[in-house]
Amino acid sequence: MNTLITRFNGLLISKLHFRVCLMLLAGLTPISTILYYDQVYAVASVSSLVVSYCLVVIFYHCDYFERQCSHLAREVVKDPLTGAYNRRFLMEKLVECLSVFRRTFDVASVISIDIDHFKHINDQYGHDVGDDVLCQLVSTVRARIRHTDRLCRVGGEEFILVLPSTNKFQARVVAESLRERVKKTEFVNGLNVTVSMGVSEVKTGDTVEKLMKRSDMALYEAKRSGRDQVIAS
Incomplete structure (x- = not known):
């Protein structure tokens, strides 16, 4: 059980780094779009907005996935009738x-x-x-x-x-x-x-x-x- 906890903690650290990167990309992409938006970079600007949107969606689903994993981890050790541990x-x-x-x-x-x-x-x-x-x-x-x-x-x-x-x-x-x-x-x-x-x-x-x-x-x-x-x- 201690091994599982250690692995889970390591996973949380990896997720934290991943989220920070996503937040930076999601924040910097619209800024770069505003700074470089003109006729020459129109296509690139629209593309960067799409990428930013996708990053936000991914960030949301990472949170959802973590919540679901935590819920399943709790349920797998619980008795379904009484809620006591199994x-x-x-x-x-x-x-x-x-x-x-x-x-x-x-x-x-x-x-x-x-x-x-x-x-x-x-x-x-x-x-x-x-x-x-x-x-x-x-x-x-x-x-x-x-x-x-x-x-x-x-x-x-x-x-x-x-x-x-x-x-x-x-x-x-x-x-x-x-x-x-x-x-x-x-x-x-x-x-x-x-x-x-x-x-x-x-x-x-x-x-x-x-x-x-x-x-x-x-x-x-x-x-x-x-x-x-x-x-x-």
Whole structure:
């Protein structure tokens, strides 16, 4: 992911240089047209105006192209239903967290989140209501986390929250706060929704798979223990 960012930054610098050149050409061409406009240079003057117009159009479309690329770059890592990040982004983020930990020992934690009895919600109220519950859960969690934290959807009703620079004790406090927040929230159709959570932190020798497995095991323990709980491994 860092490599992609570096390449993107390099591309932005190239675009900046290109735009400066376009602006200079677009500005100087009409000036030269005015200065040299006479019968001898009539054809050249008209041609320079056309070139100037084309340069302005190109400049506009460069901006449009950049906006579209930025939009697509954001969409490719987002879950289309909830707007949370997707599994692809999660894998990249966890690799990044592990890399930071190996270099600086700056620990990170993950929280696995699962909506309790979500199948019952779908069966009784329909999948449209289930989708609304998912979206509302994402909004509720996002309203209570830092701008550096990342909420990712990894399955139907399963999410993973990545917390950089956070140990498992701090992450458990966050998880308990989120659990209480979700429990007190009135969801669509007046539903009361609860979540189970499993917490794990990065350890020496970890891989992405090991980290996620510990978090999943803690989550399963929370569900086996009666749900609406937080377990840290």
